[in-house]
Structure formats: structure tokens, C-alpha cells
Amino acid sequence: MYSKKSNLSVFLLLSILILSSCSGAKKVAYFQKYNSTADSLKEHNPASGLYDARIKPKDMLSITVVTSESEASKNYNLVVPQLYDPANLSIASSSAGLSTSMLNSVPTLQSYMVDNEGTINFPVIGNLKVGGLTRKELEKMLQEKLASAFNKEVPIITIRIINYSVNILGEVIRPGKYNTVNDRMTIFEGLAMANDMTIYGRRDNVKVLRENADGTKNFITVNLNDKNVINSPAYYLEQNDVVYVEPNKAKSGSSKIGAEETLSVSALSVLISLTSIVVTVLHK
Numbered sequence: 001m002y003s004k005k006s007n008l009s010v011f012l013l014l015s016i017l018i019l020s021s022c023s024g025a026k027k028v029a030y031f032q033k034y035n036s037t038a039d040s041l042k043e044h045n046p047a048s049g050l051y052d053a054r055i056k057p058k059d060m061l062s063i064t065v066v067t068s069e070s071e072a073s074k075n076y077n078l079v080v081p082q083l084y085d086p087a088n089l090s091i092a093s094s095s096a097g098l099s100t101s102m103l104n105s106v107p108t109l110q111s112y113m114v115d116n117e118g119t120i121n122f123p124v125i126g127n128l129k130v131g132g133l134t135r136k137e138l139e140k141m142l143q144e145k146l147a148s149a150f151n152k153e154v155p156i157i158t159i160r161i162i163n164y165s166v167n168i169l170g171e172v173i174r175p176g177k178y179n180t181v182n183d184r185m186t187i188f189e190g191l192a193m194a195n196d197m198t199i200y201g202r203r204d205n206v207k208v209l210r211e212n213a214d215g216t217k218n219f220i221t222v223n224l225n226d227k228n229v230i231n232s233p234a235y236y237l238e239q240n241d242v243v244y245v246e247p248n249k250a251k252s253g254s255s256k257i258g259a260e261e262t263l264s265v266s267a268l269s270v271l272i273s274l275t276s277i278v279v280t281v282l283h284k
Helices: 002-028 135-149 187-193 226-233 251-257 260-282
Strands: 058-065 078-083 104-107 111-113 121-123 127-128 158-159 164-171 176-181 206-211 217-222 241-245
Touching: 058 135, 135 158, 135 187, 158 176, 164 187, 187 241
Parallel strands: 164 241
Antiparallel strands: 058 111, 058 158, 078 104, 121 127, 164 176, 206 217, 206 241
16 A cells, blocks of 8 residues: 555656646747747738848947048048057047157047937038938948049948947846947847846746837837747847846745745645645545
């Protein structure tokens, strides 16, 4: 009798633990075949083709105009001298007390801040509406506007968004602000930069706070367990997005109850007690 009861107890306990383990795995693994996507995905119809970021207010643009006509192109490639101390290669202010002989000029290209109306003040042309355009669209526009200033060839124009960054917060290993140089970052690339989520992060309820070009702000909820996350409007992170990974119940509960180990032991004790009750009831 003791042997049968023991075997049944062990079987029930293992079954409960295995089911709990499977449930936990479903909450951790990415790209599963769930149908329960976030509400924001249901009405989203992703555009085909590769992603191109669109210029927003507060973006900092680097614009380079290159031709063989150096005299003409220099009007559009403004340089800003910076002072540094050659002894320690650190950028120095003119008021830092260093003698003029110790300072050298290091020219860097002028960058352009997009204002709240989506415009920049570009040399010769003046105010130029750039908000909402991709880099390629702006490059084409400038080529057309500058074509008459060059006699021999169409200028080559290169544009970069030099302050493209996102903020990753919450249950990740290295929360912080992360930059990209190619004007594109997926939510998984952002998490990879933050060394991925901790085991306590909720993968089915990641929040992305986004500020739109008109100043409005909205939250997008993303379920990273769902393979349909690739269709989310937050799959590609935009400039200055804030990604927040909230803690799961185990982590939230540990802050109220005590150490995580204590919570695990308590849960195991409850499972053993329930198993004993079931065994007793079945053998009455």
C-alpha cells in the first residue's frame, strides 16, 4: 500500500512540475505560433520592402555634397572648427586657460537640427522642409535643387541621421540608451544591444513608447512570444523610442514576499501538500 501511494504521489508531483515547466517555456521562447497578437497588430498592414526611417523633429542630420567642382561644393559643406589640446587629445574650450599655440583647429562638417516644423536652414537654399522624408527622398530633392549650381556633373549627396537612438529600460541585462549608424533598428536588435531580457522579463507584454512627428505620444504593446511580431508597427524602432520590459509575477512578488528562493520553496511545499491531499482522497 505504501509503495503504490508513494509511486502515485511521485507521478502526480512530476506531472505538475512538468506542466509548470512547459508553461514557463512558452512564456520565455520567442517567435512561437501564437494567434493572440497585440491589439496594435490587428489593424496594422505592414508595407512591403525594406525599412526606411523618416526624418522627425529633433533629428540631427549630416549632409555632404561631393563633386569635382570644389569651389561650388564648399558653399554647401560648411565646417565648424573645434579646438583640442594635442597633448591629451581632449576637446578644449577657448576659455580653458590654454595658450593659443597649444590649440589646433579640427574642422568637422556642420550638422543640421530639424526644428519642430520639420525644417532645416540649409546654405544658399534657406529653409527646407525635410520632415517626413526618407534619406533617399531628401537626397533626391537636394540633387534637383542644387543641379543648377554645378556645370560639370550632378552632385553626390549623402545624408545621415547622426543621433538615431532608442532607450531600453526594465528587465534587461544592460538598460540604457543605444545608438545605430544605419538608421534602422529592430526591437530584437535593440534587446540584443541590451544583452537581452533577464529571465524575469515579460516577453508577451513589452511596451514601446513612441513620440510621433506631430508631438503626439502612444504606447504600442508587443508580444515577443508571437511570431507575428514581425508585423508590428514597433518591430522597427523609431528615433527616440522607449522600450520598457516589465517584470513577471515572480519578480514582482519577490519584492513583496522576500527572497526568490523563499518563494520557490513555498511554491514547492504547496505542490507537495496538494499532491498528498489528492493521493489521500483517491485511496479512501
